[in-house]
Amino acid sequence: xxxFQYKGAELFAEEVPLKEIAxxxxxxxxxxxHATLTRHFKAFDDSFAGVPHTICYSVKAxxxxxxxxxxxxxxxxxxxxxxxxxxxALKAGVDPKKVVYSGVGKKDDEIEFALTTGILMFNVESEQxxxxxxEIATRCxxxxxxxxxxxPDVDPGTHPYxxxxxKNAKFGITIERALQExxxxxxLPGIDVIGIDMHIGSQLxxxxxxxxxxxxxxxxxxxxxxxxxxxxxxxCGGGLGIQYNAEEPPLPLDYGKEIVAATKDxxxxxxxxxxxxxxxxxxxxxAKTLFTKSRDDKNFIxxxxxxxxxxxxxxxxxxxxxxxxxKDQDGVIxxxxxxxxxxxxxxxxxxxxxxxxxxxxxxxxMSAGAYGFAMSSSYNSRxxxxxxxxxxxxxxxxxxxxxxxxxxxxxxxxxxx
Ligand code: LLP
Numbered sequence: 001x002x003x004f005q006y007k008g009a010e011l012f013a014e015e016v017p018l019k020e021i022a023x024x025x026x027x028x029x030x031x032x033x034h035a036t037l038t039r040h041f042k043a044f045d046d047s048f049a050g051v052p053h054t055i056c057y058s059v060k061a062x063x064x065x066x067x068x069x070x071x072x073x074x075x076x077x078x079x080x081x082x083x084x085x086x087x088x089a090l091k092a093g094v095d096p097k098k099v100v101y102s103g104v105g106k107k108d109d110e111i112e113f114a115l116t117t118g119i120l121m122f123n124v125e126s127e128q129x130x131x132x133x134x135e136i137a138t139r140c141x142x143x144x145x146x147x148x149x150x151x152p153d154v155d156p157g158t159h160p161y162x163x164x165x166x167k168n169a170k171f172g173i174t175i176e177r178a179l180q181e182x183x184x185x186x187x188l189p190g191i192d193v194i195g196i197d198m199h200i201g202s203q204l205x206x207x208x209x210x211x212x213x214x215x216x217x218x219x220x221x222x223x224x225x226x227x228x229x230x231x232x233x234x235x236c237g238g239g240l241g242i243q244y245n246a247e248e249p250p251l252p253l254d255y256g257k258e259i260v261a262a263t264k265d266x267x268x269x270x271x272x273x274x275x276x277x278x279x280x281x282x283x284x285x286x287a288k289t290l291f292t293k294s295r296d297d298k299n300f301i302x303x304x305x306x307x308x309x310x311x312x313x314x315x316x317x318x319x320x321x322x323x324x325x326x327k328d329q330d331g332v333i334x335x336x337x338x339x340x341x342x343x344x345x346x347x348x349x350x351x352x353x354x355x356x357x358x359x360x361x362x363x364x365x366m367s368a369g370a371y372g373f374a375m376s377s378s379y380n381s382r383x384x385x386x387x388x389x390x391x392x393x394x395x396x397x398x399x400x401x402x403x404x405x406x407x408x409x410x411x412x413x414x415x416x417x
Contacts, residue, residue: 003033003390004284004366009327011364015393017284018325020054022362025397026385027288030373030396032062036282037070037369044274045074054120058238059085061275061370062283065088066389066398068092071278077120079273081239082279083110086117096120100235101272102199103148104129104170111136111144123197123235125172127181130188137190144186147195147197147235149179150220152213156201156239159316164211166198172198175220182229193229195271200235202276205249207258210236212287214262218256221266230263234263242280244367245319252277276370285385286312286325287348289361290340299335301357307337307346308379311366311371314345314380322354325362326358329355337363339381349382373399381407 029293077098151172287305
């Protein structure tokens with residue numbers, strides 16, 4: 001069930017007309033549907049019913065407290081990539097034993113923070129990182145659960161910027177080196193070798209790359225077992241895609257079936273780090289038309305949201321559906337929908353057939369729940385926008401719109417000026 005639907009000419013989020021939110025909160029704003037977040041989390045979780053598993057939602061996709069809390073309430077853990085994400089997740093009430101920590105550049109203070117918090121496991125991405133975690137754990141008198149993030153050298157068939165499991169990517173450790181590192185890890189103080197990890201890319205629309213990677217890791221697990229190294233956790237990463245436009249990604253259930261089939265003989269506890277799949281289609285960005293202009297055969301619709309609010313089109317040329325919040329336009333037009341930022345890359349839709357928006361119309365950008373607000377910035381000194389969560393016929397602001405005073409928070413004029 002889609003929770004962003006028209007009732008008559010009006011676009012709703014669940015039972016709330018978006019124009020009502022705009023009237024109270026102003027524009028632009030992100031709106032999330034609680035029912036959709038919940039349904040997506042449960043669908044993913046249910047796909048692994050019957051096998052021991054933990055869903056560690058990938059905080060980077062959308063790190064807003066209320067979004068985290070929604071999944072934590074459903075029994076979810078988190079995949080973090082920084083001390084900041086750990087702090088957010090703890091504030092939202094995550095169980096530290098359901099936290100996995102990925103990332104190629106963990107700093108000493110972040111490692112120590114995670115150790116003292118008592119997270120489940122560090123997904124180690126380099127030889128030096130392993131040594132460093134051992135040193136810090138020893139100094140703190142703690143033990144670090146670790147998995148090695150293996151780079152299986154499998155092409156996920158997605159955008160180059162979000163491909164992570166090919167040999168030339170900065171992520172993980174190659175299979176041969178990882179095997180050596182497991183043997184070394186067993187000898188290191190402060191290290192508990194408990195898992196194996198992969199994450200091969202994002203927005204995958206096929207299951208085979210996941211399965212191909214799992215097969216490679218299974219051979220490793222066999223080799224390690226023969227050496228007496230028995231791992232409990234198999235972290236399959238995130239990456240399952242969603243429909244933005246014409247993509248046909250597998251349903252979580254079908255993804256689940258194939259992953260379970262590929263891993264069932266191992267008897268391991270599965271960990272997943274989904275981000276986009278759960279939040280992507282649970283959120284939209286709503287903006288307002290400021291002006292329109294036409295020049296030769298080109299039409300522009302200028303809105304009050306820009307690439308600083310939703311960076312994906314500028315960064316990856318990605319597609320977000322465009323819908324009128326009130327369908328009272330006189331037909332359609334081929335246009336660029338652009339923001340106020342002083343860059344030509346500042347577009348949210350390019351050369352697209354869209355409703356013939358007039359001044360002050362509200363425009364909804366669909367599928368913006370993942371890597372939307374989380375990647376936003378205040379570039380051009382534009383305060384970051386408000387976020388609201390809708391549940392049934394109610395909504396609440398879950399992040400206040402930044403003020404212009406917020407923009408200079410922490411700044412000071414140098415004393416010599
Ligand atoms: N685990 C790790 C280690 C990751 O690096 C990522 C995403 C995930 C899990 C979650 O992947 P997901 O399930 O969301 O595909 N900004 C880009 C996406 C970057 C993905 C980075 N890593 C975009 O807007 O498309």
